[in-house]
Amino acid sequence: MSSLPSPFLRAQQALKENSGRTIVVAGPPLSGKSLLLDEVRAMAKEWSARIVELRGSYRSRSVPYGALDGLNPGNPLLPVAGTDGDGDDESAGPPNVPMAPMAYIPDRLPRSRRSRGDRSRASFLGQPMRERSANEGDPEAYWQQLLTEFRGPEPHPVAILIEDGALFDPESREFIVALSRKARLRPLLIVVALDTSVAGYVAWEDSFLGRGDVDWVRIPDALPDAREAHRLKAIFDDLPAVTQRVVGYVGLLRGSVGEVVLSRVARLNYPQLAEALLPATGVGVVKVQDGKVIIPHLAWIRLVADLTPEKQLREMHLEIANALAALSPEPTLARRIEVARHYLAWFPGPMALKHLLEAGDLSLHLEAYDTAEELFADAITCLPSLQASERTSTEPELRLLHAQSLFCSGRLDEAETELREGFTAALKAQLHVEMVAEWMEALVLTIRVVGPRPSLTITLTELADRCHDAQWTEIEILLQSLIAEFEWERNQPEKAREESRRAGALAQGLTPGHLQAIGLLAVGLARIEGTDEEQELAARFLSGARVLFSRSRRWELDHLAGDLEARLLEQRGELQKALSQRQQAIPNLQRQKLLSVELYHHLAIAGTLLDRRVTSGVDAALDRARTIVETLHLIPPSPCLLRLWMLEGRQRSLNEETSVARDRWEAVAEEPVSDGIPRLRAEALIRLALLEHSSGRPDLGDAYIAQLAEPELASAIPAAWKPSLGGLAELASASEHGGAPLPVVPTETKRRDSQGRERPRREPVGDR
Secondary structure: OOOOOHHHHHHHHHHHOOOOEEEEEEEOOOOOHHHHHHHHHHHHHHOOOEEEEEEOOOOOOOOOOHHHHHHOOOOOOEOOOOOOOOOOOHHHOOOOOOOOOOOOOHHHOOOOOOOHHHOOOEOOOOOEOOOOOOOOOOHHHHHHHHHHHHHOOOOOOEEEEEEOHHHOOHHHHHHHHHHHOOHHHOOEEEEEEEEOOOOHHHHHHHHOOOOOOEEEEEOOOOOOOHHHHHHHHHHHHOOOHHHHHHHHHHHHOOOEEEHHHHHHHHOOOHHHHHHHHHHHHHOOOOEEEOOEEEOOOHHHHHHHHHOOOHHHHHHHHHHHHHHHHHHOOOOOHHHHHHHHHHHHHHOOOHHHHHHHHHHHHHHHHOOOHHHHHHHHHHHHOOHHHOOHHHHHHHHHHHHHHHHHHHHHOOOHHHHHHHHHHHHHHHHHHOOOHHHHHHHHHHHHHHHHHHOOOHHHHHHHHHHHHHHHHOOOHHHHHHHHHHHHHHHHHOOOHHHHHHHHHHHHHHHHOOOOOHHHHHHHHHHHHOOOOOOHHHHHHHHHHHHHHHHHHHHOOOHHHHHHHHHHHHHHHHHHOOHHHHHHHHHHHHHHHHHOOOHHHHHHHHHHHHHHHHHOOOOOOHHHHHHHHHHHHHHOOOOOOOHHHHHHHHHHHHHHHHOOOHHHHHHHHHHHHOOOOOOOOHHHHHHHHHHHHHHHHHOOOHHHHHHHHHHOOOHHHHHHOOOOOHHHHHHHHHHHHHOOOOOOOOOOOOOOOEEEOOOOOEEEOOOOOOOO
């Protein structure tokens, strides 16, 4: 497994899926930030990414846009992986050509009656005026130039690596911050290294405040220095043995600990503790301040542990873990993690495994998915210490929990691998099928929101076949229901119905319960967009599933059935009833922390309000949906992420922010055919055509309409939209730059109401 922190592994996965990330590495001087950037640089070359390197400096931080020299055409991008700069290797990737020059903005230059040559170069305080750099530019114009890197005949990612970002001038910083807002839309990686000892670090933190799409990697301590280690060793060797031990405890407790905790850990009363600390305080190794014992130099915290013999160090970790556990009868998550880490450092055995599992499970509940992944990964290292019988029953659950945390951390390839490992371990152990099905239920909601990735669909199909061979019918139903929904999302209705029929047939052989209800859900989902008779059948299946879920008290699955019921109401045109049902479900979902179901509700609410031209409530729904998307670290082709971009584009176009809307719709429309969601790609192309026609660019609009002729896209267009496609140019003026509801021709298909009377049925619109 890579030594890089989780945000970088998540970024690596995102770049593979045509999306990007922004990562901030913050730490004190000599903490290893540059080494981390070196690893990222090497990894970026493996991704065949073009690399732009920027660096702040004391000299240029007073020059506006002075830190952006690396974006100038005179400083070409680094070659992609496999090139040596001579241009002779034709198979090495795109040629090493410089980035296009940045667009100048002369209107932003200060104006005066005097010419610039005559202007004074000193301020009223006598300090030199800030000069202006030739880099002055517009991040929007630079973004348009970046798009050529992503769209060319040989598209490739772009990585912007920034060292000493705390020394950036304000204008350069704001340029990068503005560019980072678009990173998720394309394979663009932005990594900023910040020195926390420089005042400019705070400005970056303020600029990224509240940004869920920005990952932070915080390095608390500096790396050990050989000269400092030699000096500390000379001081440490002269201390008494009891003092060395107490100082060692302080170092293992992260360099700052209260006297009460230290007394309990060292098993010394207060006079004995004060006597033991006196030699260390006399030479400045520690200091006592406000009831805390502190190692004053951050670099010494790691060095103190290195000066302690390994056997003694493990014993000290055990003593610390026991003391902290005794002092915390109701521990917080941070304390649980601290205790688990100390037990793991003592011995990767059953005691460490117990505390790691408890901390990891709580981290999942609190939506700290990166932390949960690290804890479960550490717990897996404890499995060899268990007895064979205990290991076979523990490993499947642990690996499935680890898979769930990996899915929610955006590391999908690793999650699929762990899912296979968990299934293999469960089949090998011949565990009871109901137990494994209970573990899988939590994964169903998580995998559903991840979306129909081709590799994930193949994995689920393989696992379903293995369950069929092992006669694990209950789990096969769970997997078949997921496969059916994935096929439905990919506009394969016949395949979806086939998979749903298989799930329904399997469910018939089970006793009435929640697993049988999942088969009913699969059958209902595949018929939501069918004929009136099929929709009536879907309504009965969904209603029956909700009864079974409530009887078995499976509320999380009942919420899933509620989402499908609301979809059916929307398809029937009963928008107000569906809207009320979704709004009523959200408080319960938030209490139960079912983010993956809540997200579908918020997206549907925003879509319904936009279709009804109601502005109140749209912003709140999209803001919450955006928060959930970033919390779950969703990447394309997640249908929820792509729907969010579609709806955000509509919202921005209605607010006359056409460039922002265009970026989002283009990101959806340009998803690879193998990964994209055809229905959303088709809608994005239609809205782009309307936008370009309304903006006076009919050639671009016609080009988008021509793309709709692709068979996969043509079949994904709802029948209600097709009569209007030939007249989009005429409809563009009333489309509000493509953000209004798409024009729909009402159909006269008849449905019967509750009194048996026929009433006209109107096709639904938009973002379904």
